[in-house]
Amino acid sequence: MFMNDKDTNSSHIHYSPTAKYSVGWKHDYRGDIDVNMDFVQLNNLLKRWNLPSEQANFYLKSGLGVAYDDDNFKPAAFTGIALDWETRRYFTSYENHLLYADDIDQHIKHKARVGIAPYVGNYGDLHTWLMFQVDYDAGAKDSFSPTPLVRFFKDATMVEAGYNLDNGILFNFIQRF
């Protein structure tokens, strides 16, 4: 998957041996501070609630790696939880991200989304979601950063495009194999 917003360009490839966890490699380029980070990432599905036509999930996401720029090369680690609840029509999620990269960067970020599907498609259809995302970074100049976005979803491919109101494009691409 590729995730891009006004501060960060991310690439993440991972493999799920079971439905309960995945392991992979994640690369972040932080354009706001001109720093690269590489991690081995482990995602754990701690709890899932399956109900008729709805699902909720609770994940723990963690990574160990390095952060580096032209002058520094430091160990780095992150962790965070992710929760989501969705039906065929409504979506909501929250996740946080706690990063420690020595004197290169440290932060606690939060992200929340709400979404609605203007129409409900069946399997194999092109699914469309209208979403609104809010990012919160207590250490940032503009602590709250809102982004309206649209999600297109078909079979194993998902694309998201949005425009952050602080002059940043959001673009995410996920392909499952």
Place this chain on the structure above:
Amino acid sequence: MKKIILTLLTAFVFISSPVLADQTEGIQRDVVVKVNGMVCDFCAQSIKKVFGKQDSVAAVDVDLDKGEIIIDLKDGQKIDHETITALVTDAGYNVTDIIEENAE
């Protein structure tokens, strides 16, 4: 950046073209599995993958509206309920009922 976004969007349109759409009309409803938690195509994809690996299965389809997995078995083949339940549970979902519509 804009060129990259345009290229990926073009690739997405190509990937989602009708030529590559799942052709499941006419699948025989040998076994229908009622499942909780299937809300999106990613869910359906993981289900189809695990059942598609079974030697007894000719084809599998998913109906998100009804919360059903439809299994078309190969001639003379069967799949037991314990196996179905294990496959669905291992994929991360819950079975609520299994109906054999064309039991031999």
